[in-house]
Amino acid sequence: MLAFLYRRKLSFITLFVFLLPAPLFAQNLFLEKIDVCSTASFCMDCGDPKATCDQFTLDYICDQINRKYILKDAFGSISFQVLVEASGFSCVLSHTDVTNGPLTAELIRYLNGNIWRPAKENGKPVYASVNVIFRFANGKISSQMQRMDLAELKPPGDPAIYNKTTTYANPSLKSYEFTTWTKYNSPLPDNISKSCIVDKSDVLWYTTIKGLTRFDGQNFNPVNEFNSPFNAETDVADINVDKDNNKWVYVDDKMYKYSDAGWQIFDFKKFVPPGAIRILNNRHGDLLFATKAGLVVLRKDKVVVLNKKTIPLLPSSNVYYVYEDSRKRLWIGTSKGCIMIDHNVPTTFNTSNTPLKDTYISNATEDEAGNLYFSLTACNATPGDNDKEGIAILKTNGSWLHYNDKNSGMPSNHVNDMLYDKYEHVLWIGTEQSGIVRFNLKDGWENYHNNNSAMPGYTINKLAQDSKGVIYAATANGLLRIKKK
Known part of the structure; x- marks a missing residue:
């Protein structure tokens, strides 16, 4: 939300800015379209050199807006797609302000009146669109050109489906609405994300290698030097609540x-000297830090370190993952295998006849009945599809199941994250190469990816769910939201 005062009238105006996806290859990139430009033919941010205007000109626009409006409480951003004709004249094609407020109208007039240099291809001027983003923070407006990496606009390619026996009818696919945000149709700082979390206020915290962003379902709010110890392009490794x-x-x-x-x-x-690998928590909300030197447990400001010195049966101090189940058993995945600690009694699995032999758990979740679901990664894994991986299930009667792409509807074996959906009572599985798997816990396997749905790609790194059942996925190609229709 952007809130600001017009200096002359001193009237309070509220501008809600939120972004909805637009086809990346459409002529109008953003949701709010202006149908006054001649758009018979143009390319997006193409040419060498590309279409541009001087930063001095953009700074002049911002200076005029800062003089005219009181922006003390303003935060957020507005993006504009500007068509620069071969002659150098400009025309705003689309923007992200769904209220079409007076501030946006004034910015459009400035952008249309700018002095632009057109893009050139083979030495000849061409029609090209460019993006300009105006950000509101610290009581001021600032602006810059937002260049597009055309390679990132290309489809990510075909998913790898190693399962050759399952036909995916995907009957539930039509029940969901897929929405994708990227750095080209939203304020996301980057398309590649490894982690995300939904906090107790249903705000999504979304990490990228070029910054951290909050999303409340409508507005994107950057976490940067104005409101945190980080700058706008800080590489955020992990986050939890x-x-x-x-x-x-x-x-x-x-x-x-x-x-x-x-x-x-x-x-x-x-x-621990090396620092954290992952930030996790147990059922009570205590923080658990998986590190290369052991598991660090933070409980009521007290710290306990679990490693091979304190637990000799621990396969390795290089801890990748930890999970506490409803029976208060602690499951720890290390680089050399797994261990389970039940009332201070450890059990190892490398010599067992279970799916955990020579693997480590990389994620875990639990259903209402107490069945446990583990994603597996093979110890000393080599590149390619590994049948030791996939999903292991420990049923309440103590029996084990192991699902991979040879004996189930798993499309491939390497899993990045899992989420048990208590609203629909299904398991969502994010894979490295095959998109998202929806498993109804019996025999219903569905597989959604960029070739059969509105997903942005097939690499799903993290899944999170809010209190209303909405699922968010951190992917290699943007932020994905899956919402029940």
Whole structure:
């Protein structure tokens, strides 16, 4: 939301800015279209050199807006797609302000009146569209050109489906609405994300290698130098939320805590030298940090480190994942295998006749009946599809099941994340190469990817769900939302 005051009239105006997906190859990139431009033929941010205007000109526009409007409480951004004709004249094609407020109208007049240099191909001027983004923060407006990497606009290619025996009818696919945001149709700083989390206020915190963003379902709000210890392009490795709705963010071997008191740095290195690999939590909301030197447990400001010194049967101190089930058993996945600790009694699995032999758990979840679901990664895995991987299920009667692409509807074996959907009572599985798997816990396997649905690609790194059942996926090609129709 952008809130600002017009200096002359001093009237309060509220502008809601939110972005909906638009086809990346459509002529109008953003949702709000202006049908006054001649758009018979143009390319998006093409040419060498590309179409541009001087930063001095954009700074002049911002200076005029800052003089005219009181932007003290404004935050957010508005993006514009500008068509630059071969003659150098410009015309705004589309933008992201769904209210079409007076500020946006004034920015359009400025952009249409700019001095532009057209794009050229083979030395000849051509029609090309470029993007300009105006950001509101710290009581001011700023602007810059937003260049497009045309390679990122290309389809990500075909998913890898190693399962050659299953025909995916996908009967539930029509029940969902798929929405995708990228850095080209939204304020997302980058398309590639490894992690995301939905906090207790249903706000999505979305990490990328070029910045952290919050999304409340309508508005994207960047986490940057104006409201955090990070800048707009900070590489955020991981994020999680504790039982008190504090956010924990791992950046550059440092752990940060965000609470009502603001941002604090957590002195992590005094417990383990290498820093964290993943930020996790148990059923009580205690923080668990998986590191190369052991498992660090933070409980009521007390820290406990579990490694081979404290637990000799631990296969390795290089911990990748940990999960506490409803029976208070602690499952730990390490680089050399798994261990389960039940009331201080450890059990290892490398010599067992279970799917956990010579594998480690990389994710876990549990259904209402107490059945446990583990995604597996093979120890000393080699590139390619590995049948030791897939999904392991520990049923409440103590029996094990192992699903891979040879004996089930799994399209491939390498799993990045899982989520048990308590609203629909199904298991959602995010894969490395095959998109999303929807498993109804019996025999119903469905597989959604960019070739059969509105998904942006096939690499799903993280899944999160809000209190209304809406699912978000951090992918290699943008933010995906899956919403029941």
